[in-house]
Amino acid sequence: MNASQKEAWFNLVVVLSALVMVAALVPFLGKGAMGGFGLLGFLGLSPVFFRKRHGAVVVDERDTQIRLRSQFCAHLVFWLLFLLAAMTAPAVYGWNGSVPVALVMASVWCGWVVLVGVMSLATLIQYGRGGHDAA
Amino acid sequence: MPPDADVQGTIRNLIRRLRFDHGEMTQQELAVRVGVTRQTIIALEAGKYVPSLLLAFRLARAFGVSVEGVFQYHDGEPSSSAVKVQDGK
Numbered sequence: 062m063n064a065s066q067k068e069a070w071f072n073l074v075v076v077l078s079a080l081v082m083v084a085a086l087v088p089f090l091g092k093g094a095m096g097g098f099g100l101l102g103f104l105g106l107s108p109v110f111f112r113k114r115h116g117a118v119v120v121d122e123r124d125t126q127i128r129l130r131s132q133f134c135a136h137l138v139f140w141l142l143f144l145l146a147a148m149t150a151p152a153v154y155g156w157n158g159s160v161p162v163a164l165v166m167a168s169v170w171c172g173w174v175v176l177v178g179v180m181s182l183a184t185l186i187q188y189g190r191g192g193h194d195a196a
Numbered sequence: 197m198p199p200d201a202d203v204q205g206t207i208r209n210l211i212r213r214l215r216f217d218h219g220e221m222t223q224q225e226l227a228v229r230v231g232v233t234r235q236t237i238i239a240l241e242a243g244k245y246v247p248s249l250l251l252a253f254r255l256a257r258a259f260g261v262s263v264e265g266v267f268q269y270h271d272g273e274p275s276s277s278a279v280k281v282q283d284g285k
Binding site (some may be wrong): 063117118119120121122123124188190 | 227228231232233234235236239244245247248250251
């Protein structure tokens with residue numbers, strides 16, 4: 062498993078943990094449960110996986126290509142969901158309705174979760190297709 | 197668009213054989229020599245990845261052969277260990 066795969070797994074675990082935390086806190090804290098998204102701060106630790114050791118190559122051209130494709134997938138899914146949410150909002154809140162402030166805040170967190178989650182999944186899928194470690 | 201833009205071909209490589217011909221060089225040794233990760237060498241040997249021109253030249257130099265000595269382009273149906281490429285894409 063290379064650095065990019067480790068980072069993808071780490072990010073996926075952090076994102077899923079944040080979602081589980083928020084879901085678990087909702088019954089007790091209501092809108093305050095969004096504080097559970099604070100776990101996403103752990104994503105800032107991911108550069109640790111890219112530390113250089115003894116001049117070994119950590120990231121090469123294939124990793125870069127995979128990262129770019131993953132980013133493209135993540136942004137595509139994000140914008141599709143954003144469009145879907147924007148188009149369905151009038152149906153839920155009415156043309157002259159107002160969107161709750163908490164929902165706007167939650168959508169920012171969810172957008173981040175979608176971006177990181179889809180990017181991590183796309184990364185892992187692409188590495189899975191790239192051949193397994195030989196003996 | 198050129199008339200043969202939809203022609204599909206495959207790129208095959210002889211990296212595995214060349215490694216063994218060069219004193220059973222390990223994937224890690226080759227990876228260090230050409231500046232990539234071992235996973236990329238694995239993907240190349242499995243025919244799952246087509247390298248950049250720069251990496252192709254580095255690989256050729258590592259084995260002391262020409263690029264054509266490492267990679268070959270074939271028209272027509274792909275084999276399981278070859279990477280499909282499409283002209284113009």
